[in-house]
Amino acid sequence: MINLIAELNLISHLPEPFKNIDLLRKAMCHRSYLNENEDMKEDNERLEFLGDSILGFLVAEWLYKEFPQKPEGFLTKARALIVRTQNLAKYARSIDIGPALLLSKGEELTGARERDAVLCDAFEALIAAIYIDQGMEAVRNLVEPLLKSEEDTIMDRFDLEPKSRLQEWAQAIGHKSPVYVLLAETGPDHDRVFSIQAVVDERPLGIGKGKTKQAAEKKAAENSLKILGIN
Numbered sequence: 362m363i364n365l366i367a368e369l370n371l372i373s374h375l376p377e378p379f380k381n382i383d384l385l386r387k388a389m390c391h392r393s394y395l396n397e398n399e400d401m402k403e404d405n406e407r408l409e410f411l412g413d414s415i416l417g418f419l420v421a422e423w424l425y426k427e428f429p430q431k432p433e434g435f436l437t438k439a440r441a442l443i444v445r446t447q448n449l450a451k452y453a454r455s456i457d458i459g460p461a462l463l464l465s466k467g468e469e470l471t472g473a474r475e476r477d478a479v480l481c482d483a484f485e486a487l488i489a490a491i492y493i494d495q496g497m498e499a500v501r502n503l504v505e506p507l508l509k510s511e512e513d514t515i516m517d518r519f520d521l522e523p524k525s526r527l528q529e530w531a532q533a534i535g536h537k538s539p540v541y542v543l544l545a546e547t548g549p550d551h552d553r554v555f556s557i558q559a560v561v562d563e564r565p566l567g568i569g570k571g572k573t574k575q576a577a578e579k580k581a582a583e584n585s586l587k588i589l590g591i592n
Contacts, residue, residue, distance in 0.1 A: 367460035374456035376502040379494050386463065388490040389483060391473065393465035401463065405486035412485035415492050419501060420444055423508045428515075434529075435522055439515045443508065446481045452507050453480035458487065523582035527559065530591060536562045539585070541578045544568065559585045 368385070372378055379385045392404040420443050424436045431439075442448065453459065459474045462483060473479045491500050527539050545556040557577040559566045567588055569580025 364460065367457070370457050371461040374503075375491065376499045377495055379490075381494050384490045384494050385487075388486040389458070389461050390463040391465070391468060391479060391483075393468045393473075394463040397465050398463075405483060408486035408489040409482045410489075411492070412487065412489035415497075415500060416444060416449075416485060416488050416504065419504050420508065423505060427508075427512065432526075434526065438522075439518075442515065442518060443511055446477050448511075449484045450477035450480040453484040453487075455507070456503075458483050523579055523586060526591065527561075527582045527585050530586075530589065531561050539566075539582070541574075541581060543574070557581045561585075 368382075371389075372385070386401070387403055388405050388408050390401050390404045392406060395401055395404055417440070420440050421436070424431075424439050424443075428436065428439070458480055462474055462479065464473050464479075468479075488500055488504070491503060524539070531537065531539055539559050539561045542558050542560055543555065544558055546553055547556070548554045552572075554570055554572065555574050555577040556568060556570050557574065557580075558568045559578070559581040567581045567584025567586075569577045569582070569584055571577035571580055
């Protein structure tokens with residue numbers, strides 16, 4: 362049976378104790394465990410299926426509320442970043458799912474307890490188990506603090522999003538990728554200001570200024586989108 366200390370430690374991270382502890386154990390049960398143990402009749406794959414859908418909804422809901430000014434493209438990319446296997450495995454580690462997993466001896470020896478794919482699947486299964494046992498609000502109470510911790514990462518990851526949108530627009534209508542032309546550098550060495558213009562197929566578009574070339578290019582792309590009437 363599942364290690365009691367590991368089980369209790371996992372439960373301590375959850376919004377509420379489980380009413381049906383067997384449901385929690387099923388969520389922690391890797392398919393390999395069934396081959397060596399008759400005490401479990403079902404692994405966590407069905408729960409994982411349900412949890413994947415629940416998590417996708419909650420992530421989409423959170424992004425929609427948290428970034429009200431961002432377009433659909435940004436939200437889609439941010440959701441993909443959050444629900445990727447490595448990220449869900451990180452969430453699983455943060456609530457100590459690994460020690461609570463039910464694994465075969467062979468999987469144990471090959472390090473499955475720390476394998477991203479196994480942890481990701483167990484996290485999704487746990488989401489479904491909490492939903493069945495306690496309802497959506499309990500799942501939301503677990504997931505939203507984890508998502509909140511990703512806010513800075515999301516913004517950093519997509520800080521150049523206006524450049525991506527400008528490139529997508531150019532490629533969609535058969536143009537070459539935008540180029541960014543340095544118009545001027547002003548100010549002393551310790552406080553430079555760069556002025557850059559975005560150009561698409563020799564068509565000058567928006568101009569941006571910034572303390573770095575990257576920041577100026579982003580601003581140039583933002584201003585280009587405004588000129589083109591792209592929200």
